[in-house]
Amino acid sequence: MTRRLLNGMEVVQMDEEWIEKAKKKHGMFKHGMVRILPHGYFYGGRAPYFIDKIHTFKFRPDDVIIMTFPKCGTTWMQEIVWNMIYNPNLDNPQAKTSIFLRSPDMSQDMQFDGEEVDNMEVSEFEALFRKIAPDKDPEEGMLLEILDKMEGRRVIKNHYPLCLMTPGLLDKTKVIYVIRNPKDALISYYHFARVMKLFRFSGTLEEFIDDCLKGEVVFMPFWPHVKEAWSQRHHPNMLFVFYEDMKADIMKELRSINTFIGTNLTEQQLENVAKFTSLSAMKSRGDPIDKRNYKTELMEGDTVYMRKGQVGDWKNVFSPELDAKVNKWIEENSKDTDITFNYGN
Template identity: 30%
Template sequence: MARLDVTEMFQDISFPGHLHTQDSLQQAVEFNFQDTDILIASYPKSGTTWMQEIVTLVYSRGDPHLSQTVPNWTRAPWLEQYYCTAVLEASSAVPRLLTTHLPYRLLRTAIQDSKAKVIYVSRNPKDVMVSFYHFHKMANFLPDIGSFPEFLDRFLEGKLHFGSWFEHIIGWTQTAAVSNLLHVTYEEMLLDPQGAIKKISLFLQCPLAEDEINNCVKHCSFSSMKDNKMINYTLVPQEIMDHSKGSFMRKGEIGDWKNMFTEEQRRRFDSVFSSKMQQCSLQFVWEKPDEEEPNEEEKLPQNNTEPRK
């Protein structure tokens, strides 16, 4: 199923036709969630693959065998992609691990009466946008996005594939309809991986011993994931994802947006962000904390290491 130049419009949102059809999108919004299901929800390039890996490792108690032998799209299929039904029918795994990039408004009816657990993954939108821009360069199933200023315009207007980042994060984080929802940030996973993994494991009712958490941290590190063919998408044919034009696992940093934004673009982004997020209380980590050598007083233990969420 190539369809590399096909765009599917569904509920006023565009999706790449390579993996999405009208039928698969409709099946997603009508999906019959089981109470034991685990759903990872995110806007693209927010840490989705990372969370798939963490959850796999948590249920494996730090053993990397599954994550190193089974592709992530089989372990945690995308609910809205055409192959999802076949993958689920072929699997006897309980709980079922699912992934989605759909906004909450499209899944509200399907999930609001379910006890399924939802892990929502977010990332500061400037880094999301830069990562998504670079991904467009290598993903031949995504449209040509032109220059970075043009891409910035489309991101702020919510006209990229998968819709508006603003709608996505507000929809999932400001609703009270999903009672079993855990919000985890990309920055939190990067700055405090042990804490993030412990929080996720407790939410999944799968508490881990310290050595198991350490094994999870080791095998979901950026360097480990970048070398893992089951999650770095090098198994995907070059005509679909051209790795000569970039790497799916690119940098794994906080604040890379500063290498792309001009001062004028930053001011424009901040203005739109302030306008669209004025009713949202979430705070974001926009850059990596200062790494300057601390003085003797600052070397004392401080209880302020957890990033803002």
């Protein structure tokens, strides 16, 4: 069965045979799985409904959208931007609340259709939604409604690509696109899928990466997402940031963000933000998600959204065979672009 989005793209439903086979390793969605053509973006079955709502969503000129492919530094950048706007002197008590309430994810409503959601803890979102929209149906999109009702300058998380957003998005508001080298991103995504109930992945690293390379993991494929944003990197409302550059010199990147979003912070305030949003500081404050949403135990010292954060960790994990396979995937998909990555070599 196929249909079209408001933007004209085609939605193709995955058949039951494929879903039953995939369930052996992956978590599924109550309304099945879909691909959105021509790029083949792979989402839960309710994604088209929410993407159509995003098509007409009212963005504001002072919004800052943190756009990423999953596990490329999203949470880190959310904390950085939110604290630059609202907590540069480290005196805002709201900084202690979950980043997912301070900086909602407009691509998350689709995920509430996951088969495991009934066994997860989402009361924080529900409580806020009921408070601001008591007469609305949560099935129509809790996060989109929360975002619509938010006052002040919004810091919005989003994993959907530019082509699935409101037409002319970059002429309406600012986007910070964070990208990470795909080898480390795949490793991080594997560990995330392994421990989260929603994803419920039970296979090996090699199996997970094989599925990613085939575009059969939620939010894949990686390359169209990245290359579309890269093609817009010179737009005045787009800031393209490499995760590895943030790791190498965070103050340099903070100064660039400071100029881009117009926060006009002092050097001392930027240093405050750098210290407060360091990986060690964020880990010490704990995960921004209820631990009842974990499927398995975490490795000691890790959290779901903040694991090692290393550049080049793939070298500790990839076998020569897996590295060769991923290298071929990278070569085939990057030959038509001048984007280059730092793999920690």
